[in-house]
Amino acid sequence: MMGLVISAALLGGYYAILATGLAFMYSVMNIINLAHGALIVLAAYGLYVLGTQGIALPVGIVVMSVAMFAFGMLLHKTVLSRASGGGELLPLLATFGIAIILDNLMFQTFGADNLSLAPFVGDLSWASFELPGDIFVGQLSVYILVAALIIIALIETLMRRTDLGRRIQATSQDRATASLLGINTGRTAAIATGIALATGVFAATAMGLRSAWGPYSGSAQLLFAFEAVVIGGIGSMWRVLIGAMILAFAQSIGAAIHPQGFLIGGHLTFLIVVFYRLPTWRNAIAKFRQARVQA
Amino acid sequence: MSTLLAQNMSATHGQLTAVHNVSLSLEPGEMLFLVGANGAGKTTLLRTIAGDHVQGSGEIMLSGVDISDRPAHLRARAGLALVPEGRRLFPDMTVRENLMLGASTSREGPWSVAAIFEAFPNLAKLDRAMAGKLSGGEQQAVAIGRALMGDPVAIMLDEVSLGLSPAAVDLAYGALRKTRDMGLALLVVEQDLNRAIREADQIIVMCEGRVALRVRPQDTTVAALAAASFGQVAA
Amino acid sequence: MMTQSLITVTRGGATAQITLALLAVAALVLAGLPWLSGIGGSGRAVALLVYILLAVMWNALAGFAGLVSIGQTLFFGVAAYITIRLADAGVDPYVAILLAIAAGALLGWITSLFMLSLSGGEFAIGMWVLSSLAHLCVNLDPLIQGETGTSLIALNAYALETRSAWTLWLALAVTVAVLAALVVLLRSRTGAAITAIRDDEIGSRSIGVDVIRTKRIVFVLAATGTAAAGALWLASNTTFQPRAYFGVQWTAYMLFMVLVGGLGRIEGALIGALLFFVIETLFGAFGAWYLVGLGAVAVGFALFLPNGIWGWIGPRLPGEAIPTGYLITEINKTSREEN
Numbered sequence: 001m002m003g004l005v006i007s008a009a010l011l012g013g014y015y016a017i018l019a020t021g022l023a024f025m026y027s028v029m030n031i032i033n034l035a036h037g038a039l040i041v042l043a044a045y046g047l048y049v050l051g052t053q054g055i056a057l058p059v060g061i062v063v064m065s066v067a068m069f070a071f072g073m074l075l076h077k078t079v080l081s082r083a084s085g086g087g088e089l090l091p092l093l094a095t096f097g098i099a100i101i102l103d104n105l106m107f108q109t110f111g112a113d114n115l116s117l118a119p120f121v122g123d124l125s126w127a128s129f130e131l132p133g134d135i136f137v138g139q140l141s142v143y144i145l146v147a148a149l150i151i152i153a154l155i156e157t158l159m160r161r162t163d164l165g166r167r168i169q170a171t172s173q174d175r176a177t178a179s180l181l182g183i184n185t186g187r188t189a190a191i192a193t194g195i196a197l198a199t200g201v202f203a204a205t206a207m208g209l210r211s212a213w214g215p216y217s218g219s220a221q222l223l224f225a226f227e228a229v230v231i232g233g234i235g236s237m238w239r240v241l242i243g244a245m246i247l248a249f250a251q252s253i254g255a256a257i258h259p260q261g262f263l264i265g266g267h268l269t270f271l272i273v274v275f276y277r278l279p280t281w282r283n284a285i286a287k288f289r290q291a292r293v294q295a
Numbered sequence: 296m297s298t299l300l301a302q303n304m305s306a307t308h309g310q311l312t313a314v315h316n317v318s319l320s321l322e323p324g325e326m327l328f329l330v331g332a333n334g335a336g337k338t339t340l341l342r343t344i345a346g347d348h349v350q351g352s353g354e355i356m357l358s359g360v361d362i363s364d365r366p367a368h369l370r371a372r373a374g375l376a377l378v379p380e381g382r383r384l385f386p387d388m389t390v391r392e393n394l395m396l397g398a399s400t401s402r403e404g405p406w407s408v409a410a411i412f413e414a415f416p417n418l419a420k421l422d423r424a425m426a427g428k429l430s431g432g433e434q435q436a437v438a439i440g441r442a443l444m445g446d447p448v449a450i451m452l453d454e455v456s457l458g459l460s461p462a463a464v465d466l467a468y469g470a471l472r473k474t475r476d477m478g479l480a481l482l483v484v485e486q487d488l489n490r491a492i493r494e495a496d497q498i499i500v501m502c503e504g505r506v507a508l509r510v511r512p513q514d515t516t517v518a519a520l521a522a523a524s525f526g527q528v529a530a
Numbered sequence: 531m532m533t534q535s536l537i538t539v540t541r542g543g544a545t546a547q548i549t550l551a552l553l554a555v556a557a558l559v560l561a562g563l564p565w566l567s568g569i570g571g572s573g574r575a576v577a578l579l580v581y582i583l584l585a586v587m588w589n590a591l592a593g594f595a596g597l598v599s600i601g602q603t604l605f606f607g608v609a610a611y612i613t614i615r616l617a618d619a620g621v622d623p624y625v626a627i628l629l630a631i632a633a634g635a636l637l638g639w640i641t642s643l644f645m646l647s648l649s650g651g652e653f654a655i656g657m658w659v660l661s662s663l664a665h666l667c668v669n670l671d672p673l674i675q676g677e678t679g680t681s682l683i684a685l686n687a688y689a690l691e692t693r694s695a696w697t698l699w700l701a702l703a704v705t706v707a708v709l710a711a712l713v714v715l716l717r718s719r720t721g722a723a724i725t726a727i728r729d730d731e732i733g734s735r736s737i738g739v740d741v742i743r744t745k746r747i748v749f750v751l752a753a754t755g756t757a758a759a760g761a762l763w764l765a766s767n768t769t770f771q772p773r774a775y776f777g778v779q780w781t782a783y784m785l786f787m788v789l790v791g792g793l794g795r796i797e798g799a800l801i802g803a804l805l806f807f808v809i810e811t812l813f814g815a816f817g818a819w820y821l822v823g824l825g826a827v828a829v830g831f832a833l834f835l836p837n838g839i840w841g842w843i844g845p846r847l848p849g850e851a852i853p854t855g856y857l858i859t860e861i862n863k864t865s866r867e868e869n
Contacts, residue, residue, distance in 0.1 A: 086836055263666055
């Protein structure tokens, strides 16, 4: 039982790290980036290629963060800035198209083989901490959870305590006024996209170390990330962490009930949260409570 | 040399011409009042000069530099500020955060958050308050402060006194007079004609997108301004 | 002198008559294919009709109701699965297909009760979650055995030539019926409401358009048409592997057809489906590169030609090809009035 709680919490850490970039882009640019998963897989391939060249993983992470930041700025300038000017549908369509392009380009370049980053980190992927009560906890998942906490704290600090963060917020809330204050809104939005994609490198590291992945792994990662974001709700980045934890617990409980129940548990929880938030349900629940008070 | 020189400004909303060939010029330390009925094109003229309204044309010189082809944020960085209609603060950010955003122009100058709090003493205690929760007068003070934070050479203000108490209007104009004395050029859109005659160095009356009357305050009356606003040429 | 305006309100015109004639000829040729080209031709024709159904339905959803769904495979896959299940229970496969289409409509109605309260990205991915959930549940069925899948063996009761002809005629009848239903819907009062919502959702609410009801009608129609496509695809290919029906590639195809053809126009969806059919026939063998190309072209159209091919052709034609609106012609008549 304790083991299940701990492993679910650690899995939640992984989902949090997956979801951060997606939530960041949604909250500051109102874009649901359907290429989020494919971009994470792209970063994982980058890390893999650097690893095979003998570059240590931490150095690879730095290199890929810079590369993905630059790619994010490019992506904004070429696609997103144009798409977001054309209403609500266009960014969805454009980012979905990009996901298809990336998935299949990666398939063509790297083949269908499932890869892992684990060989680059020695025995870290199976090393574990021993807790009192004969509970063993994988070191890797603990580090992933810690990394998730650090990344979320950094993004929160960036947004609330720095000039750049304020400019990103101003740009996302009222573009015209931000320009009148001298903010280069196009550049600011491009930087925000770059930051979102750079956080994806950490998600890629976590994904690459804990499991085998292939060119089409992106859509599953996107689905987990999105479920975590929606369950947590929009607002602070810490809500993403809560959403990720709930998703991980739901999946773990599902898996405990039925061998195939892992994903089903997550999907059902997502749907329950979405339905609970529907205004009609809320009203119905409020009325029911009122009726009970009066009775 | 004029601080702000705008020549032959025109602007359209779709197929509708909102501003038609308006020119104006402001010296350092000068306050120009733009008056006229609703829909006369005052707001559109200000937004066109600021680069916020894209369907516009005309030549804009700021301290002798041609900024006509620059986008809005580069005009702001050149020293041209606009306090927009409705103030357009960021409601979920604090007063201090709103003010600090004004410094995004990266210009050198006398203004800092401390200097703004000195000019608007009522804001000092609201430092950490959310801008969305302030009264209209306080919000207007933050909006003016935010524009000043960019250390502009010219500042345009749209509907300064709209929705404010008389005391708040007096406070705002007190601060504007100080900035005028510091050498800023001010272009003010105002409904209150008495205020215009009292404060202005020049007055322009707009009617249906055109200049209906261009006059010094000492040479005119409220009645004459009102008549010009509705397209009647004073005798 | 006085100018009098005479306004005539008409629907259709020469362009519409030519289009109708072309569509009728196309339908007749397709119906005659079993005699003209044999089994292979009939199979390709069913593929074309399935693409048309998918494109027209996804376009109705995205272009008319403003709902981008990346989980329409829910209806596509579930309809195929229900067909398999009913046929396994001894129902005639063609009756099973019709029942599966009806089940798709019912599923669409049930789904619409809660999904339509979502909008934008939440709706898009919420549909995907539903599709994934259905996919997982179908995999649990011992008959399907996870991704191994099964076949519509009951079709073997019919001779190969008979069943390929019947499948084609059924596909043709369903496609024509769905297209006709959509045109009738767009020409009705609801059609005017759909156009109002497409142009300005909040504004249309303020003039009394029941947005949810209107969206529900479109959503259920789209669910029905997409379910029909899934059941027909099964009838034509006979094998059922869950991944081949719930896979995200179908969404990619729908996106491509609608964006390239022209979002928000039936003609656009038809052109997109036809173009996709040709491209798939020519380049489908290139595998992943082919999908890269599809994605790139779709993104290119989304960014640079958001109204698609029909957005370019349509305005250059005299009148609408598939008329859903009214043509208002103004004739200025100058006459001399005597006092």
